[in-house]
Amino acid sequence: MIGRLRNLFGDPVLAVLVVGLSLFGVAMVYSAGQLDVPDPGVAGAWKMQLLWLGVSVTSLLVMVHIQTRWLEWVAVPAYIAGIALLAATLVIGTGLGTARGTKSWIDLGPVMFQPAQFANLATILMLARVLGRWREPPRSVWGLWAPVAIVALPMALVMLQPDLGTAMVFGALLVAALYWAGTPIGLMFMLLSPVIGLFLSFHSLLFSIYIVALIVFLRFYRAYLGESVAVIGANLAAGAIALPLWNSLEPYQRARLLVFLDPGMDPRGAGWHLIQSRVAIGSGGLFGKGFTLGTQKRLAFLPEQHTDFIFSVIGEEFGFIGTVAVLVVFGLILWRLTRIAERQGDPFAGIVVFGIFGVWFAHVMVNVGMTIGLMPITGIPLPFLSYGGSFLLASFLALGMVQRIAAEQGKY
């Protein structure tokens, strides 16, 4: 019976967890619409979410029937289509929600969808196709050019929207895919070191210590000379452009980063989201104020309560018990993904599953982290819980791929 289910459906535990969490998400979107002064735009959102969940579950059932091989074949056209869509978004896109001033969405009349959510799936497939053909891991940073280029192109297009949060998700999926493809940790570090250099450059002493440490590391790792020069050069360049880059950020982006460091700086403006979210979660205490009864939410202090800050509503209404329960469910979902990835003989399939793991993990960490100020505020949604049809659909498409891969395990 289990075997038959597995053949048909992949990992039933994963499916139950995800569908259960999504139904809980619909309930939370309903609660988010329960305000003392009703907002017609939010009050009916749960019905839309339920409808989208139906569409998503249907597409999951369709995806389960698509063979993994076909996914590998469709990777290139899907990637090209994804890039084209992201480029088009820059021209015809509109803003929404927290990211009102950006061009991240395409308005299709009755529905809005965010191309980046689908482009990162295509990017995962493309990465898996390229990395899956590695016979042995590369010995130098130069060997990583192809995967870096595959991710850099859509990432740059998303940056231009600009959508920092989603761009960070592309970074996360690159790291996840490279890791799963067996890239040596040393090379990964060399690749990522300029990002570290970028942040440390704001403190000159820390930056100096870091560069020295980097040289020591390269010496002991026995990196190639050209490679070492390139890595150090990239780090120094990162340090040098940090300030101009900072100045080139939009004022709201800068404000969000500064507010991340000190939310009290502008309590009515940029700090408002974080302060109100923290107050909502904190006032929930151990058991919460009860379903639909959160006062921060009811009285509209909590912004974007049905989308980016849905987790704050959970925290306010179900307390610490609720937040831990939801995080445990996310942990179980992610753990099932790693389990499926581990059992794959096929490198392509493994990289796809672990890439999806990377995307979801990044979404959970960044979204949940920002509600209590552990992460800067970026407009990225919480998988299965945040209101938003296109992201739910994209997540279920990804789940469909995972389930198919899990289902095929027995056959090969």
Add this chain to the structure above:
Amino acid sequence: MLLAGLGVLVYGFFQTQILRSDTYVLQSDANRLRPIPIPAPRGTIFDRNGRIVAENIPGYALSILPAPRDTIRSTLERLAPILGLTEARIEQLMQRQRALPGQPLLVASDLTFEQVSALEERHFMFPGVYIDQRPKRHYPAGEAIAHVIGYVAEISEAELARPEFQDYSMGQLIGKTGLERQYERRLAGRPGVRYVEVDALGRIVGEYMPRTKVPAVPGEDLRLYLDLDLQEWIAKIFPEGMRGAVVAIEPKTGHVLAMYSSPGFDPNALVGGADPAYWRELNSDEGRPLLHRAAAGLYPPGSTFKLATAAIALELKLLDPNAVMPIPCRGGMQYGNRYFRCWESRGHGYLTLAEAIAHSCNVYFYQVGIQIGLERFLREASRLGFGRKTGVDLPSELEVAGSFPDEPGWWRRRFGYNATPTEVLSLAIGQGPNDQTPLKMAHFAAALASDGRLPPPRIAVDSTPPDPEEGINLNISKENLAHIREGMRRVVSPGGTAYLSSLEHWELLGKTGTSQNSHGKDHAWFIGIAGPKGGAPEIALSAIVEFGESGSRTAAPLVAKAADYYLRRKYGMPVDSVQTLREHLMVGRPAPWAVWQ
């Protein structure tokens, strides 16, 4: 990696929701709960007979909760058509909001029922707007009592800045003038606080019950010595369209029985903020209706002051009341290089004190003044209190220091020349640099009606009785007082200046006066005391009618009719509008007490 990441999140939530939860619960309450003051009902004010002078009736007030300025402005603009707010009024309110951004902004405290229902219907159009029922001050006697009672209105920024009102907050009502101001602390009570729940836009969502509300402490009631019926009677008999004042004081106690000032205003129209047009009208009227003439109107006392001159001379034992002055009145007398006239150009001949008072002979009192001498006259008059306020329990008196020169150097300071000894002649007959209020003169008359001693006047029953030392002490013997009173009796006797104001049932004593007025017709004065025939006086009065020309024609009948009304009611007699001898003659009713010479 996965466990570490989720572990960090769980720890973060543990910190937020368990360790620091209390802080955030407080913050969430502060977010959504707004304190709203509950106005305390003011104490009721009763007159001496228990009639209501000031009471509270239900009223509706509209306020806006603290919010960003733009929000408040747009709310005001949406309210404007319903409340009839002008652009200027909106600017004024915005200014007030700027001054105290953290406090609810009181927009109107006098909503009609129609306005209330119109607003309640469109509740959600007006974020942060709340209407509460609050007691509204009402003065049943209206204009008749206006100056004494004053009125209440919103505390001004200037008042808020004063240390004595530091516990007040914007929008709170405060007594602006009169007794409402004088007894503010007793009447006001203490406002309470309740909490309402608001949403992020400041819209009120509901009353927040769990937090205990602090109930308002009602103000204490106040009882007056004032007789509201008498006050209204005076308002009724005061000559229509004329300006002036009437004050009635009970002898021996100094209790103020009536205090009327004309023209008046409607205190009910000023409660909680006047209509700007009405306020402009009151302030631009050349009759100055807001001026409390009884307590703050300064007039040269004219011949009524001759009683003071007599009292001073008797007190100094300079005057033998039965003797005549060395110089007979021949229509005037020469003093120094100047000829001083009597008002009677035919002259009065030789007169005793009582005769001099009865005929108001200037020449007699010139000589009294000369005997006293300028310096001594100034000192003694000041000692009798003519240079200072009476100490009545009204704030409006504070603005006025009774105007009387305290010493000869005053002329140099004021006019730049040295006083000549002849100044005392003018002062002795109530002219010269001497201005007194009707209250002061009534108080003086009441001292003459007592034993020459009288505590400061009091309108309200206060727990702390006034210090008698601050009152008047004429320091005069009963015998000498009787001589002055005899003079006053003759004023209202056949041949006296005010005989036509004599009364059937009561003995009225008085003194007419004319205060010379450089702006037009002279002001008419009369001060009088009255009581049962053969008994002690029970009421003392003063009346001034601006441009009334003759004290005997306009001021004396006011005093006579007010005294008659008061005494008839006191002794249970029916009130009659035909009271004075003149009125009896006019309507052709017999006047059995009249004696014709």
